[in-house]
Amino acid sequence: MSKLSLFFFAFVLLFSSQSMMGQTILNGRVVDDEGIAIPDVLISTNTQSTVSDDDGFFVLSISNDSLLTITHVNYESKYIVARKRKETIVVELKLKSRQLEEVSIVDESKVALDRVDLHEISRMNVLFGESDVIKYLVTLPGIASINSFDAGISVRGGSTTENAFLVKGMRIADPTHITSLVTAFDPYVLSRSTVYKSGFPSMYNGRLSGYVDMNNETIEIEEVEAELSVGIISSSAKVAILIGKGGNNQIKFSARQTYLHLISTMYNRKSKTGTLPKYGFQDYSLSYHGRISDKWSLSAFGLVSGDELPFELTQNDNQHMQWNAQSAVVSLDRKLKRNGSLKILGGVNGNESVFEQDSNDQYISSEANNQSVSVRWDQPLTQTFAYHMGYSYERNDYSLSKNERDESISNNSMQSLYGDLIVFPNLNWVLTGGINMTYYEGLRSFYDVSPRVKVEYLLDDLELWVDYARTRQYEEKLPFFAIRSPMDIPVPLGDNNQSARCDAVSLGAKYELLEGLKLTSSVFFKRLDYIKDFSASSRSNLEFEYIEMVEGQGHAYGVEAELVWTHQKLSAGVNYTYLESKRQFDEINEGDVFSPPFDITSSAGVSLSYALNRHWFMSAFWTYTSGIYVTVPEGVAVAKDITNPGTTVNYVPIYGDRYNYRLPARHRLDLGISYRRPVKNKHAIKFSGGTYNTYNHKNVDFIYLEAEQTSTYLVSFVPKSRMVLPFVPYLSITFYLNEKGGKNG
Amino acid sequence: MVSRHGWVVLVFMCWACDFNRELETPYIEPHDQYFVECYMRPDELYNLTATEVSPIFEEYILDYSLDFDVYIIDQDTVELRQSLFVEPETGYIYNYGSGRRLPENIAGVSMLVISPARDTIRAYSRVPEQILLDTAFLIHNQVNISFYTSEDSEDNYYIYYLNYDVLNHSGAQIKKSEVAYLDFHDYSERVLKQSSLSGDSLDYADEVQVTLMRVTRENFLYQRSLQDAKNASKDNVTYPAPLEGNIENGVGIFTCYTEDIRRLVAHENVSGNSLPF
Structure with missing residues (x-):
């Protein structure tokens, strides 16, 4: 010295x-x-x-x-x-639950009963024995499901095709199962998820409405643990293993198989009124996380799902649908100084769907594959500055084949450079500014610039924020049927299209009224430009070359509020969302503004969960959503049946405007109870039971018309509805092998 | 054996399995639309139906009295006259007709209809070349046919159907039909194609009428959309299906087609066999 x-x-x-x-x-x-x-x-x-x-x-x-x-x-x-x-x-x-308007979801099975109030997904118990990311999301304000057939979610008045499902920020294929009972996102493997409804960080682009970013984080286990669940509609097996010195490597695997098709077979044998399709699905998830050194770590995620849905219409007219999805994401992470990190990621994913119809030898196959790489760098600079930046490259290949001959192939690619600068001028303010610049190359090429701004003010128990984000979308899904389904065909931008654009502004506040009692409220507005739809309302019997992607505009605005109270072993929540969502296309409904199916005026949810003691847990969930808009014919005519001389009067519905009829409101009550106890001080067993749609409200999923002869010469048409999910009781048994919860009881 | 509690659950589930519900009838303002249907074959008389689309949720009255001006333009302009024409085979009603026949060896034909509100309704149809069945035979409950495709890809849309009668237990005659829509528009050369249709009830029929139609693309799509529309009362997920067609400023079809018909006798069938129901 x-x-x-x-x-x-x-x-x-x-x-x-x-x-x-x-x-x-x-x-x-x-x-x-x-x-x-x-x-x-x-x-x-x-x-x-x-x-x-x-x-x-x-x-x-x-x-x-x-x-x-x-x-x-x-x-x-x-x-x-x-x-x-x-x-x-x-x-x-404690992690802020409001952080960037995110919701953290933790695998219910990992939640000890004394902490149940901290983990919102646990409020749902395990409906049908399956805890599920998407099932939880639709209980949140501003997020709704549209139809039992559409497994997607609508975020703040957006279409179900306008959301991105990501793992570690990387796009994955849509692994959708129909019905809202289960999705392929298993929180055992994807143990933490974040949903963004607005105020998107700059790394998110490519979808207009919402981003669900899931993470295959490690879970706390001792060498090996397993879960085996047997439920009324499906069974699953889950395994987590620590391998290597010091347990530096963790592998998680989850597999699920449904036997809905067996239930349909049994129902059809007994039924005299109709048949249920023999729907079946399965999915497999695999996760790896390993520490290479103190600074380097490697993680990988894979998800494979497959669905099959046959319809027997007549002897010569059977429809057969199948769809599957595969996704893989690999991430190499390096810790940097001052809590910075560098991530190098790669991902591949693909969706495929096949439709076959016997009566007209129709075979339609659609495939979309995506490969992407990304580099991200997060670095706090000083106590008042931090930045986040990255680059990503994405390539998409689309193919559509008809009758295995007529195949159309297209592709596009996107390169994005993005960054956020976060400033903490003092303890009360957080300012975030970001930008995403994307170069799109497809049938035409162009640059997009999407700015992001967020201002947060924190004061004791009060948090206020305002944010603005511009997002873009580069593909839309052509509805295969008149309602959204997993069969929908992804279509990239044409040579006359530009990217769809959404400018979203959100203003929110969170206030802790009393200890454990929190009120969160937001108002939001979205301006939509160049949004996409199609000249035909569904694929129907059209040939694809005659269906045009059309561009229009729209808006959505609304207000949402949630009150959550957690007190010891009790957790209660109530939320309400009011919104208006409108769209306008020159080519649809004669250019008039119309309400799309996701214009759900009001939605509300009430949840309650209570841990009676270390063994018993009860939950209740009630939900209400305004009816959705569907298309019904506005007229009827009598047409000649040239193939069947025996038919003299062949009533044919004539369609005019789309979305001209509002279905009744949907609501239901789900109740659940579970009992969990340790087995031999190391394992545990849990019995879960409950009811879905407890008071069997006939929630309308489809509408059809029935001709009724009112007199000798007069016929009238009566609208009737069909529900997919009535009252369903369920029971599942889960055995936890070598599980920490077994010790805790 | 089902336990007492099991019965309670079963009864509850049966209550829950009532999937249907009648909805409130809404008022939907229909757009003014006219429905026009016209099927033409070479050397056959002109017949046409022109009506107004009726609002869906009002009591349906088939009104043939509306006053249209109807013209078909082939080599000349032909005015169709208003009257009721009943097709003998089917009972189907046309409200406009003419003594003029569709000329053979004509490429195309047009239609002009002026509605009572003076709206102009137009359509055009090409005339497909004549179709001929190469072979047609019945084996058990299946009918196999073969035919040659056209060198013009536009003429490679086909509708293949069977019509036959069977008797039920009470001896009443039941009309049955089976249909297949064959899209070979990818072909632009003469190729022998085969197709088959089957039906459980074919074993009980004495005779089967086999029809192969060569249709225009517009008619092909229209017929398939009609087929979907007929399934409207069946609650499958393809519903609703918008009606296709080629009518400008209206709904329906204006089309020409050719057909070849064979009647096959079921040799192995015993006359008077009845269906097992």
Whole structure:
């Protein structure tokens, strides 16, 4: 040490010792609720402040009984009274549930009963024995399901085709099963998910309305654990294994098989009124996470799903549909200094659907494949600045084949450069600005610039935010039927199209009224331009070359509010969303503004869950949504049946405007109860039972017309409806092998 | 044996299996639309139906009295006269007709209809070349046919159907039909194609009428959409299906077609066999 340094050290010691009189040094560490260190947390008193290091440790000079304020943008602030302590204090921070308007979803089976109030998905129990990401999302304000046949979600008045399902930010194929009973997203493997309804970070682009980003994070296990569930409509097996030295590598696997087709077979044998299609599906998920070194880690995710739906119309007219999806995502992560990270990701995915009809030898096969690579760099610069930037390349190949001869192939690619700058000017404000620049290359090429802005204000129990985001979409799905289904055909932009555009503004507030009682409310507005639809309302019997992609405009606005109360073992929530969503195309409904199916005026949800004790858990969920708009004929004519001379009067419906009839509102009550107990102090068994649509409300999924002879010469047509999901009781048994919950009971 | 609790669950599930529900009848303002149908074959008389589309949720009255001006333009302009013409084979009613026949060896024909509100309704149809069945034979409950495609891809849309009668237990005659829509428009050369149709009831029929129609593309799509529309009362997911056609400023079809018909006698069938129901 040089003389100058020694002098400087002595100087500091001399003067600082004066200011430290009556003070003491506090050592501490900040961790999250899983015990993982949180760096860059601001720890301050009235006079001093510091920031936690990469391992979460901090040192601060304090006076006795001084109030410590511990804050981080992503965590809930904590206030503690500091006293003289010899040992290191550990401060645990909870992740903000409002963080970027996200919702964290944790596998229900991993939730200990005393923490059930912290994990919102647990409010749903495990409907049909299957916890599910999408089933949970549709219980949130601003998110709704449209139809039992459409497994997608509508986010704030958007179409079900305008959402992205991602794993680690990488696009995956749509692994949709029909009916809203189950989807292929198993939270056992995808243990944490985030849904963005607005205020999108710049890395998200390619869809207009919503982004569901799922993460195959590791779960806490001891060497190996397994779950085996047997339910009324499906059974599943799940395994998690730690391998390698120190358990640095974790593999999770989940497989599910339905036997709905067997239930249909049994029903059809007994039924005299009609037949149920023999629908069957299965899905498999695989996840790997391994630590290569202290700084490098590797993770991988794979999902395969397949569905089969045969319809027996007449002896010579059978329809057979099948669709499948495959996705794989690999991520190589490197930790950087000051909690920065570098991620290199690659992904491939594909969707395929096949439709066959016997009566006209029709065979239609649609395939869409996607390959993508991405590099992302997150880095906090100082205590007041952080940035996030990245580059991604994506290629899409589409093919549509008819009768295995007539095949059309197209492709496109997108390169995106994006970045966000996050500024923390003081403890109360967070400012985020970002931009996504995408170069699209398909039948035509162009650049898109999509800005993002978000301002947050944090004050004690109150949080306010306003955000703006522009998003783009480069494909639309042609409805295969008159309603949305997994058979829909993805269609890229044509040579006359430009990307669909959404400018969304959202203003929100969150306020903790009382301890455990939180009110969240948002208003939102979306302006839509160059949105896509098709000149035909469905594929019907048209040849694809005669169906045109058309461009139009629209808007959606609304307000949503949610009140959540958590108190000890009770969790209750109520939410309501009011919205209006309109669209307008020159080629549809004579250019008039119309209400699309996802113009759901009102939706509400009430949830209640209660842990009676360590073994018993009960839940209830009631939901209400306004009726959706569907298309019904506006007229009728008598046509000649040239193939059947025996038919003299052949009534034919004549269609005019689309979406001209509003179905009745949908609502239902689901009840669930589960009993869980340890087995041999190491394993556990859980019995889950309940009822779906408990009061059997006839929620309308399809509408059809029936001709009724009102007199000798007069006929009238009566609209009748068909429901897919009536009252369904369910029971499932899950056995947890070597599971930590077994120890906890 | 089902336990007492099991019965409770079963009864509850049966209650839940009532999937249907009648909905409120809405008032939907229909657009003014006219429905026109005209099927023409070479050397056959011109017949045409022109009516107004009736609002769906009002009591339906088939009104043939509307006063249209109807013209068909082949080599000349032919005015069709209003009257009721009943097709003897089917009982189908046309309300406009003429003593003029569609000339043979004509490429195309047009239609002009002036509605009572003086709206102009137009359509055009090409005349497909004559179709001939090469072979047609019945084996058990299946009818196999073969025919040659046209060198003109536009003429390679076909409708193949069977008509036959069977008796039920009470001795009543039931008319049955089976249909296949064959799209070979990818072919632009003369190729021998085969097709088959089957039906369980064919074993009980004495005679089967086999018809192969060569139709225009517009008619092909129209017939398939009609087929879908007929399934409207069946609650399959393809419903609703918009009606295709080629009528400008209206709904329906104006088309020419050719056909070849064979009657096959079921040698093995015993006359008077009845269906097992």
